[in-house]
Amino acid sequence: MPKSTPPETTEQSRAFRTYIAEKGLRATRQRMAVFEAARTLPGHYTAEDLLKKARSLDRTVSRATIYRALPLLVGSAVIREVDVGRDHKYYLAEVGPTNFRAQLVCEGCDTIVEVEAPFMEWYGKAVAAKHGMRPISQKLQVTALCDRCQKRRTHRP
Amino acid sequence: MPKSTPPETTEQSRAFRTYIAEKGLRATRQRMAVFEAARTLPGHYTAEDLLKKARSLDRTVSRATIYRALPLLVGSAVIREVDVGRDHKYYLAEVGPTNFRAQLVCEGCDTIVEVEAPFMEWYGKAVAAKHGMRPISQKLQVTALCDRCQKRRTHRP
DNA sequence: CTGGCTGCAAACCATTTGCATCACC
């Protein structure tokens, strides 16, 4: 059996290189390190997490490069941006074509759980149409307290 | 017929004074000016809008006081905070007990339309419960293009 | 009186940007 995913030779990696080339951009060492870090990190991570991981692959990656790479990674559907109104945004490696998801966010520990919610997509489109607007995207976010945080403390300090 | 709403003598005003007193806080001139501005401004407004309006009522109101008053106004249900992931938050005077609302946001001009969406509330609670979490709040946001912005330009510059 | 408030200005902090240099293609 293949040892997890062979880095740098993935189909996804080729797709990303193509995406970049099409825009007349360049597949630099740093950019590919960020790409590799972004698709590898588990769960929801921040730009800072991404920087740390990318640096472990290529010491020369700077914070500015991270922020400059993020729009490319989102644009090429390598990652998805998740903004739950916290102080920083979260990012998430895309596994494949993604159905509409809702975010369940724990108010205590900021843990995010993604839930498929295809009905929501339909609902949002209907609401927009009813107001004569052309729908672009939609977001459903449920704030709640996870088990652990319920036990630890009912309210925030 | 009464001329719109008599300022400073509203039932809402009394309720706010009570809320403040209960917390051992004080109903200062500036704070009441911010209150009056907040409940009076139409539609969705920013902290900066609120500052301008409050200053028109009491010249001495500072930006810091606005930001320090906002949590009180939200906590006493005089206004509601609406965060649609833009660069600044929006606020909205509460008319009465509010049912669950979704926000329809025009990507072109940032105009926000509030839509009743009671179904969402049920849905969010169900999703949270299914994951063993205690639901606190939920938010449905639809980004779209309004009529005017559709005609002006299909995509952002 | 006195502890909560205020204005002012400086601090925050995630993200963005200007600039001189570097390195893909």
Add this chain to the structure above:
DNA sequence: GGTGATGCAAATGGTTTGCAGCCAG
């Protein structure tokens, strides 16, 4: 070799905070 990319450090901008004086209760 030319243009896009990079690192660094400084800038941004909405919001927060420290501080010394002020004032509501």
